[in-house]
Amino acid sequence: xxxxxxxxxxxxxxxxxxxxxxxxxxxxxxxxxxxxxxxxxxxxxxxxxxxxxxxxxxxxxxxxxxxxxxxxxxxxxxxxxxxxxxxxxxxxxxxxxxxxxxxxxxxxxxxxxxxxxxxxxxxxxxxxxxxxxxxxxxxxxxxxxxxxxxxxxxxxxxxxxxxxxxx
Amino acid sequence: xxxxxxxxxxxxxxxxxxxxxxxxxxxxxxxxxxxxxxxxxxxxxxxxxxxxxxxxxxxxxxxxxxxxxxxxxxxxxxxxxxxxxxxxxxxxxxxxxxxxxxxxxxxxxxxxxxxxxxxxxxxxxxxxxxxxxxxxxxxxxxxxxxxxxxxxxxxxxxxxxxxxxxxxxxxxxxxxxxxxxxxxxxxxxxxxxxxxxxxxxxxxxxxxxxxxxxxxxxxxxxxxxxxxxxxxxxxxxxxxxxxxxxxxxxxxxxxxxxxxxxxxxxxxxxxxxxxxxxxxxxxxxxxxxxxxxxxxxxxxxxxxxxxxxxxxxxxxxxxxxxxxxxxxxxxxxxxxxxxxxxxxxxxxxxxxxxxxxxxxxx
Numbered sequence: 122x123x124x125x126x127x128x129x130x131x132x133x134x135x136x137x138x139x140x141x142x143x144x145x146x147x148x149x150x151x152x153x154x155x156x157x158x159x160x161x162x163x164x165x166x167x168x169x170x171x172x173x174x175x176x177x178x179x180x181x182x183x184x185x186x187x188x189x190x191x192x193x194x195x196x197x198x199x200x201x202x203x204x205x206x207x208x209x210x211x212x213x214x215x216x217x218x219x220x221x222x223x224x225x226x227x228x229x230x231x232x233x234x235x236x237x238x239x240x241x242x243x244x245x246x247x248x249x250x251x252x253x254x255x256x257x258x259x260x261x262x263x264x265x266x267x268x269x270x271x272x273x274x275x276x277x278x279x280x281x282x283x284x285x286x287x288x
Numbered sequence: 289x290x291x292x293x294x295x296x297x298x299x300x301x302x303x304x305x306x307x308x309x310x311x312x313x314x315x316x317x318x319x320x321x322x323x324x325x326x327x328x329x330x331x332x333x334x335x336x337x338x339x340x341x342x343x344x345x346x347x348x349x350x351x352x353x354x355x356x357x358x359x360x361x362x363x364x365x366x367x368x369x370x371x372x373x374x375x376x377x378x379x380x381x382x383x384x385x386x387x388x389x390x391x392x393x394x395x396x397x398x399x400x401x402x403x404x405x406x407x408x409x410x411x412x413x414x415x416x417x418x419x420x421x422x423x424x425x426x427x428x429x430x431x432x433x434x435x436x437x438x439x440x441x442x443x444x445x446x447x448x449x450x451x452x453x454x455x456x457x458x459x460x461x462x463x464x465x466x467x468x469x470x471x472x473x474x475x476x477x478x479x480x481x482x483x484x485x486x487x488x489x490x491x492x493x494x495x496x497x498x499x500x501x502x503x504x505x506x507x508x509x510x511x512x513x514x515x516x517x518x519x520x521x522x523x524x525x526x527x528x529x530x531x532x533x534x535x536x537x538x539x540x541x542x543x544x545x546x547x548x549x550x551x552x553x554x555x556x557x558x559x560x561x562x563x564x565x566x567x568x569x570x571x572x573x574x575x576x577x578x579x580x581x582x583x584x585x586x587x588x589x590x591x592x593x594x595x596x597x598x599x600x601x602x603x604x605x606x607x608x609x610x611x612x613x614x615x616x617x618x619x620x621x622x623x624x625x626x627x628x629x630x631x632x633x634x635x636x637x638x639x640x641x642x643x644x645x646x647x648x649x650x
Binding site: 207208211214224230240 | 318322323324326327403425429432437438439440442443446448449453454509511512513514515517
């Protein structure tokens with residue numbers, strides 16, 4: 122039970138089989154999150170979100186100036202989100218767009234674009250160009266990180282999108 | 289409260305009922321232009337309630353909705369709704385303005401002002417996820433025709449917790465897995481589920497234990513996978529695989545230790561038919577074995593529906609409702625939740641209920 126983390130001296134909390142290499146891996150909470158494993162369910166979601174959010178922070182330091190301190194619509198702050206795991210209103214998604222990008226992608230296996238139903242009336246709101254651009258970016262990332270299955274499904278979606286918009 | 293004694297569908301067993309107890313599709317929706325519930329004032333929450341209540345949401349199936357204002361209901365009624373899987377624990381314990389709308393057949397229900405403005409679910413017996421999805425999406429379309437729902441061009445339906453965005457759908461199945469537990473295979477199931485981004489929870493969802501060998505399996509990913517693709521994976525792969533796994537475990541038990549298994553099943557029935565005091569956990573444990581015995585054909589004289597109904601009726605709030613104590617005149621008066629504890633009187637009442645149900649001709 123007291124296995125150590127493969128990457129540091131902390132006790133391992135996640136014990137998984139690496140399906141690609143076919144070996145057992147033992148990781149502490151931090152390294153497990155870093156490696157993209159699901160950590161045990163006992164961890165409160167808000168803790169995870171906090172860690173995701175903190176990990177996200179350094180990569181975007183140059184553009185920090187843009188970051189609004191609070192959502193203009195409801196007054197909710199990102200610090201509050203870190204504490205509660207909840208946003209204050211739909212507009213918070215725009216106000217904290219940059220930080221949420223990482224949080225959402227990490228909780229959703231890297232996905233960052235909605236596929237599926239949209240309300241009939243708002244389908245016109247979907248900016249197809251923007252969607253295509255972000256799909257292409259995601260595809261590049263998937264190829265770079267050798268996630269070929271994911272890349273294939275992204276490619277399929279780009280094809281579908283192209284045929285739907287009459288290209 | 290206008291609720292029937294037990295959910296009208298509880299005794300029906302649907303497809304694959306030997307393993308799959310029920311199927312659920314749940315959607316989270318928020319009205320645009322209003323703060324999410326966690327940031328809304330009581331006035332705004334009441335506004336959400338008022339708005340939703342005035343929407344013409346009834347469908348062709350004469351979906352007459354009964355509204356229950358939770359602020360004005362008794363703790364016992366709230367607990368009853370929870371035991372029936374119509375409201376969540378979080379919803380039960382909150383104190384702010386909130387309500388639940390329940391269709392006449394109790395299969396469709398809508399929590400208003402839980403974590404999101406609306407959380408609507410369709411809960412059906414057996415493996416009927418497709419029908420659950422059809423019905424909840426019908427309701428969603430009626431909602432969208434009449435209300436402005438918060439959506440994002442890239443993230444889809446917006447939810448208070450950003451990990452639910454996208455389709456904001458939760459498909460789940462309640463599974464009875466005594467075979468996998470007895471053969472110590474549950475850990476493997478949990479790991480496999482984790483790899484497939486599925487959550488495995490207990491009888492009452494998040495944070496609850498697996499009372500009676502019931503496990504709820506649900507999707508965790510809501511972004512980047514369409515509802516229909518997710519549904520196809522659930523119905524075509526995930527659930528059939530777990531069901532086959534459980535059946536295989538049961539076969540192994542029969543093959544290797546049939547006498548032991550029969551002994552456990554009959555002892556459980558013996559206890560339920562003779563005990564004079566039954567604690568909640570004990571009753572769940574024995575009912576689970578009896579359910580397994582019926583599924584395996586070891587017990588042929590007890591209908592599965594009877595056992596299924598008992599799983600619900602032994603819960604504290606239901607017990608007070610179906611088996612009022614004749615000595616206790618205050619039995620049907622509202623009581624605070626701590627009075628619903630498993631005291632001796634409750635345990636006696638539970639034993640009486642179970643004994644009668646399993647002894648009398650059905």
